[in-house]
Amino acid sequence: MLAFLPGLLTGLSLIIAIGAQNAFVIRQGLTRKYILLTVLVCMVSDWILIASGVAGLGALIVRLGWILEALRWFGVAYLLWFAYGSVRSAFKNDSMKISDEKSGNSRQVFLAAMAITWLNPHVYLDTVILNGSIANTFGANAWFFGFGAMAASTIWFFGLGYASKAAAGIMSKPSFWKVLDLVIAAVMVTIAGLLAFYRFS
Numbered sequence: 191m192l193a194f195l196p197g198l199l200t201g202l203s204l205i206i207a208i209g210a211q212n213a214f215v216i217r218q219g220l221t222r223k224y225i226l227l228t229v230l231v232c233m234v235s236d237w238i239l240i241a242s243g244v245a246g247l248g249a250l251i252v253r254l255g256w257i258l259e260a261l262r263w264f265g266v267a268y269l270l271w272f273a274y275g276s277v278r279s280a281f282k283n284d285s286m287k288i289s290d291e292k293s294g295n296s297r298q299v300f301l302a303a304m305a306i307t308w309l310n311p312h313v314y315l316d317t318v319i320l321n322g323s324i325a326n327t328f329g330a331n332a333w334f335f336g337f338g339a340m341a342a343s344t345i346w347f348f349g350l351g352y353a354s355k356a357a358a359g360i361m362s363k364p365s366f367w368k369v370l371d372l373v374i375a376a377v378m379v380t381i382a383g384l385l386a387f388y389r390f391s
Contacts, residue, residue: 193331197338200324201240204316205346210269210381211313213374214306215347219354220370224299229351231303236317236343243322244336265309266382272306273378280371311385 205212211232218228294302307313317339325335 193325193328193334194338194341196328197321197325197335197340198342199338200321200335201339201342202346204320205236205342209312210272210306210310210378212350213377214272214303215350216354217370217374218299218303219351220358222355222358224296225351225355227296227299228303229347231300232307233343233347235304235307236347237340239313239317240321240336240339240343243318243320244325244332245322246326247318247322262311262385265311266385268305268309269378269382269385272302273375273382276371276375276378280368280375310381312381 215228215232219225321336321339325332325339328335
């Protein structure tokens with residue numbers, strides 16, 4: 191518990207900040223479509239990344255800086271494309287309702303969730319490098335820290351996805367969706383800008 195609890199709290203502190211992944215989960219929850227799939231992709235991806243960090247992948251990524259550099263520009267391009275789609279969605283139809291909102295089929299949702307997660311270098315900085323570094327300060331109990339961080343991901347993504355679904359009924363006005371899409375677009379563009387100019391070294 192002395193390692194699990196810090197892992198849980200660290201995981202929550204890193205994941206709660208509004209970012210591309212959280213914005214995607216919120217939007218998917220509000221559409222009430224493929225929520226479990228979205229949550230599972232984000233959660234399992236986090237588990238893999240956290241486990242990789244505890245196992246020492248973070249140190250390798252730090253040494254091979256070109257990996258983060260390649261991910262940086264893939265991530266920037268994808269986030270800008272996602273922002274463009276959100277802006278288009280915001281202005282496409284005044285009569286749009288939640289039941290009409292297009293979220294794509296299961297394959298498209300899966301690929302979008304994977305891209306939002308795996309093409310963002312900040313995910314590696316938080317889950318692999320930072321979590322992994324802190325975990326390894328616990329020595330033999332490093333994996334208990336990792337399990338705490340994994341528990342944080344599980345709690346957060348299930349809570350976020352299904353809380354958004356529960357809130358969908360009171361957020362069904364077209365004006366809400368327009369504002370949400372524009373906010374998501376702004377978040378994506380901001381994160382893309384930060385990634386483009388962020389110094390990883």
